[in-house]
Amino acid sequence: MNRLEPVSFDTSVPGRRGCVLPPLDVAEKAVASLLPGEMLRREPACLPELSEVDVVRHFTRLSQKNFAVDEGFYPLGSCTMKYNPKCNEDAARLPGFALAHPLQGAEFSQGALRLMYELTEMLTEITGMAGVSLQPAAGAHGELTGIMIIRAYHRHRGDEKRTKILIPDTAHGTNPASAALAGYDVVEVASDRRGNVDLDALREAMDDRVAGIMLTNPNTLGLFEETITDVADIVHGKGGLLYYDGANFNAILGKVRPGDMGFDVIHLNLHKSFSTPHGGGGPGSGPVGVGETLLPFLPVPLVRKCGDRYEFDEDRPLSVGKVRSFYGNFGVLVRAYAYILSMGAEGLREVAHNAVLNANYLMALLKERFLLPYDRTCKHEFVLSGKRQHDSGGVSTLDMAKALMDYGFHPPTIYFPLVVEEAMMIEPTETEGKETLDVFAKALCSIADEAEKNPEGVKTAPHSTFVARPDETAAARKPVLRWRREE
Numbered sequence: 001m002n003r004l005e006p007v008s009f010d011t012s013v014p015g016r017r018g019c020v021l022p023p024l025d026v027a028e029k030a031v032a033s034l035l036p037g038e039m040l041r042r043e044p045a046c047l048p049e050l051s052e053v054d055v056v057r058h059f060t061r062l063s064q065k066n067f068a069v070d071e072g073f074y075p076l077g078s079c080t081m082k083y084n085p086k087c088n089e090d091a092a093r094l095p096g097f098a099l100a101h102p103l104q105g106a107e108f109s110q111g112a113l114r115l116m117y118e119l120t121e122m123l124t125e126i127t128g129m130a131g132v133s134l135q136p137a138a139g140a141h142g143e144l145t146g147i148m149i150i151r152a153y154h155r156h157r158g159d160e161k162r163t164k165i166l167i168p169d170t171a172h173g174t175n176p177a178s179a180a181l182a183g184y185d186v187v188e189v190a191s192d193r194r195g196n197v198d199l200d201a202l203r204e205a206m207d208d209r210v211a212g213i214m215l216t217n218p219n220t221l222g223l224f225e226e227t228i229t230d231v232a233d234i235v236h237g238k239g240g241l242l243y244y245d246g247a248n249f250n251a252i253l254g255k256v257r258p259g260d261m262g263f264d265v266i267h268l269n270l271h272k273s274f275s276t277p278h279g280g281g282g283p284g285s286g287p288v289g290v291g292e293t294l295l296p297f298l299p300v301p302l303v304r305k306c307g308d309r310y311e312f313d314e315d316r317p318l319s320v321g322k323v324r325s326f327y328g329n330f331g332v333l334v335r336a337y338a339y340i341l342s343m344g345a346e347g348l349r350e351v352a353h354n355a356v357l358n359a360n361y362l363m364a365l366l367k368e369r370f371l372l373p374y375d376r377t378c379k380h381e382f383v384l385s386g387k388r389q390h391d392s393g394g395v396s397t398l399d400m401a402k403a404l405m406d407y408g409f410h411p412p413t414i415y416f417p418l419v420v421e422e423a424m425m426i427e428p429t430e431t432e433g434k435e436t437l438d439v440f441a442k443a444l445c446s447i448a449d450e451a452e453k454n455p456e457g458v459k460t461a462p463h464s465t466f467v468a469r470p471d472e473t474a475a476a477r478k479p480v481l482r483w484r485r486e487e
């Protein structure tokens with residue numbers, strides 16, 4: 001094979017240039033007076049030296065080694081990227097939005113403020129809460145903000161003894177992390193055999209030292225908490241508050257509202273359920289909504305409407321303060337606003353119908369071959385177990401997830417939630433057609449066949465990707481994030 005080696009930064013050649021910078025038009029002396037001496041670079045930066053096409057090819061090749069939602073089915077589960085219409089990208093890039101500067105002041109930002117105000121109103125309506133802050137920059141950030149609001153509420157009432165937050169054993173990992181970061185002790189609550197919060201366990205754990213409970217509904221098993229109003233009664237009965245993790249909202253859009261279920265605080269992930277693409281840690285948005293009694297504690301500033309003008313409301317003495325610079329990730333807000341308007345109320349309800357229909361259809365196709373520990377109607381996702389395959393041929397869920405890549409699919413979330421052994425969590429989302437779901441189910445069933453006939457083949461999968469089995473621990477602990485010239 002005489003294929004040219006892929007271009008990479010390692011092909012750096014001294015003196016090669018991709019672009020020529022204009023000559024410096026600031027006197028060196030002036031620079032020296034503006035910047036502290038120790039911050040001035042004495043030696044040229046050690047950068048790879050490549051031509052323009054080399055760099056373009058390097059990044060294009062990198063992008064082709066990846067899997068993308070625009071390329072194939074991506075049934076991740078829990079953190080799934082849902083529908084991201086391309087037209088909303090155009091809306092976010094409109095110069096009036098994209099070039100707005102946060103320091104230009106309310107007077108010159110009326111359009112942006114109106115968008116924020118109206119988005120707040122829409123999210124308030126969709127969630128059934130009394131008010132929303134758009135400030136938090138991610139889901140976990142929204143959780144932290146929400147828990148700070150709960151803490152501020154109890155303290156304001158002089159109730160200092162509440163030091164615990166209850167979290168079910170199916171919860172997303174960020175929930176206990178956020179509660180702990182806010183200074184609370186985390187107490188785990190078990191699930192019952194149907195996958196609901198175990199009410200007896202909850203009654204036992206709930207006392208006057210519990211500040212609140214964090215739940216998601218549907219929970220991370222993809223199941224609707226059937227006894228949610230009892231949960232609310234038990235927690236409220238002892239003076240606690242209910243926090244709703246609304247990261248994945250597509251199953252209930254336009255159908256039920258956390259506010260009506262009895263929740264006091266909620267966050268949404270606009271970068272999952274409301275049109276912003278996510279992954280790779282890109283900008284997100286985790287608005288926080290609260291019920292009437294918690295309104296005074298929302299972060300400052302809020303946007304309010306006075307006549308036909310919009311302004312920032314900074315005068316909120318009980319507020320938990322500011323949780324992010326300026327007003328959140330504005331571009332994400334534009335996409336969510338465009339999404340809600342273009343879908344309309346009926347369109348949003350249809351999202352919920354199709355998300356739930358797709359998940360149940362796929363679950364029905366797969367439950368003959370794979371163990372389904374909680375066999376009941378699911379919402380937007382469901383959790384299978386690879387235990388049958390693991391016990392018979394020694395093929396793990398990890399192996400089967402890897403093998404899916406050879407069929408052109410992104411693997412689902414695995415080994416989460418923790419309550420399911422060899423868990424495989426699948427969320428098809430509302431956008432997929434029946435044909436895609438059929439081919440995916442067939443692929444997983446072929447892998448199950450293969451696991452019996454040729455376990456070694458599955459254990460060494462994938463066989464068709466650029467990287468087969470990376471050392472994930474080393475990748476996390478010793479990441480190579482910078483190019484360095486070889487000595």
Ligand SMILES: *Cc1c(COP(=O)(O)O)cnc(C)c1O
Binds near residue numbers: 139140284
């Ligand atoms: C994604 C997700 C989160 C965290 O959101 P980030 O934006 O990644 O911080 C929290 N809870 C659930 C259920 C999620 O799926």
